[in-house]
Amino acid sequence: MTSSLTYIDLFAGAGGLSEGFIQSDFRPIAHVEIDKAACLTLKTRLAFHYLKQNKQSESYISYLKGEIKRKDLYALIPDNTLSTVINAAIGKSNQFIFDKIDELTPTTQIDVIIGGPPCQAYSIVGRAPLKHKKNDERTTLYLEYGKFLNKYNPKIFVFENVPGILSSADGKHYKNLQNYYKSLGYEVEAKLLNAIDFGVIQNRKRVIIIGWKKELQLSYPDFICEQQRYTRDDIFSDLPEIAPGENNRFHQYAAIPNEYLLSKELRNGIDIVTQHITRPHNLRDLKIYELAIEKLAEGERLKHNQIPQEDRTQKNTTDFLDRFKVVGNEPHTMIAHIAKDGHHFIHPDKKQLRSISVREAARIQSFPDNYYFEGVKEDQYRTAAFRQIGNAVPPLMAIRIAEKIKEMLNGK
Incomplete structure (x- = not known):
């Protein structure tokens, strides 16, 4: 993970989206996630990548087999790798998060910000009739995401969510999001993508919003759908x-x-x-x-x-x-x-x-x-x-997205 291309993952979850970027040779600067168990998953995955890169994969296999404990695995990994996982609530802890990221990389340019806020407030699919709270604060988490765009000024961002984000409140939430990010200097476009078109064996439709700095004069990438279908x-x-x-x-x-x-x-x-x-x-x-x-x-x-x-x-x-x-x-x-x-x-x-x-x-x-x-x-x-x-983004889908972002950054 020594690539010159860098990213921050917000609302990182278990790291499905991040995995795509790591496999596409991006370097994670920070993963921010509120759930403690998911943060441990992120650390364990970073441990895997570190040990693989340093030809010490046998230590990771020992952990999988239960031959060593989690603390023993983490003891093999430099602290500046594991400390990139920040267990905090975006919105309530932003200044704390900013301080932690600045400590980690005080002079590093952030190329990309990725992530998707909790989607339940926009979801139109559920196992029981949804009873959304009036003025659900989760529908405005895009504002918190925007604060990271404003501070770190990445060239490109990727914002993932459920299809309902486009139609929620008669489209008001997406229109507000788009206008806000445009005011921060980004061109913003959204497309509905299906994981099955990326080799994932499920019909899982997600809205992928991509924004890029206006002066870069980019456009939303074209994805070639995979024709082979599996079961x-x-x-x-x-x-x-x-x-x-x-x-x-x-x-x-x-x-x-x-x-x-x-x-x-x-x-x-x-x-x-x-x-x-x-x-x-x-x-x-x-x-x-x-x-x-x-x-x-x-x-x-x-x-x-x-x-x-x-x-x-x-x-x-x-x-x-x-x-x-x-x-x-x-x-x-x-x-x-x-x-x-x-x-x-x-x-x-x-x-x-x-x-x-x-x-x-x-x-x-x-x-x-x-x-x-x-x-x-x-x-x-x-x-x-x-x-x-x-709750994860399928890694196979994430890899293809990351590859396209890399092409955009490299001017291909």
Whole structure:
């Protein structure tokens, strides 16, 4: 990570967007994130990149296998690498964040700012009817993002969010955002992109707003859509069978990697699979899961009103009829609700009868198998990992975005 191209990642989450920029040879100056578990994930990923660059990957593998503790892993990494992760709330802690970044790089030019504020306030998709707060402060976090643009004056910024940001409040929120960033000296354009067009096995549409300094006279990049389409079986084919609630530190792969896993580098050199763990389930849920798998085999989705009354977990049989959903062979969209329960992500194998594992969720989001998701407590990470994965930008998509930003900066 010695590139001359630099970036700051705001609302960094687990680092899906950042991963794309690191793999495209950008150097992170700071990652700012409010969630402590996500900050630990970011540190662990920075540890991976540092050790790989310094030909010490065996120490990272030792951590994945549980042979060394997290503190032992971090002790191998220079403090000026790990301290680039800033655990703070943007908006409430801006001056603290500015001071920390200035300490890290007092004279460094920031080329790019990336990130996307929490999207729930703009979202039109959910597992229950949304009850947005009036004047939800999350709809104005773009103002806080703008304060970083104003202070660090990057050449380009990338702002990621859900499609609803364009239509929320009859388009007022996006229009205000656009006008504000233009007042800071940027040309601003937004496009709706779908992760499936970047090799990710899910229909995940996101608005990618790109802004560039007016004097650069750039334009929004063109993305060539990937024509090859892959399926769920391309993700799950080499993973071993596990039972509900299984919590092994790591497993051996059950098969050699297929073309998708190799070409997209999800299988990337390590000989074990970690975080292939899943939730425990009660007998009632397992009965419903079995019914859902049987329905899918018949070519239809289980509706909530088709579940026997004695097995229903909710009385409402008119809203959200697809409460229980098997991951079919068509692209299955990852949603943040996976942190709450696995009912929308039932594994298709009736012999396993469970919701998908952390690793399977990560693969749907196109995270490579050596990406490790942390919890605040080292041995209790499952819920935190699902939350981080559900909210992430798919790295395969992020890589393509970063490559285009690099071309813009290099004048190609």
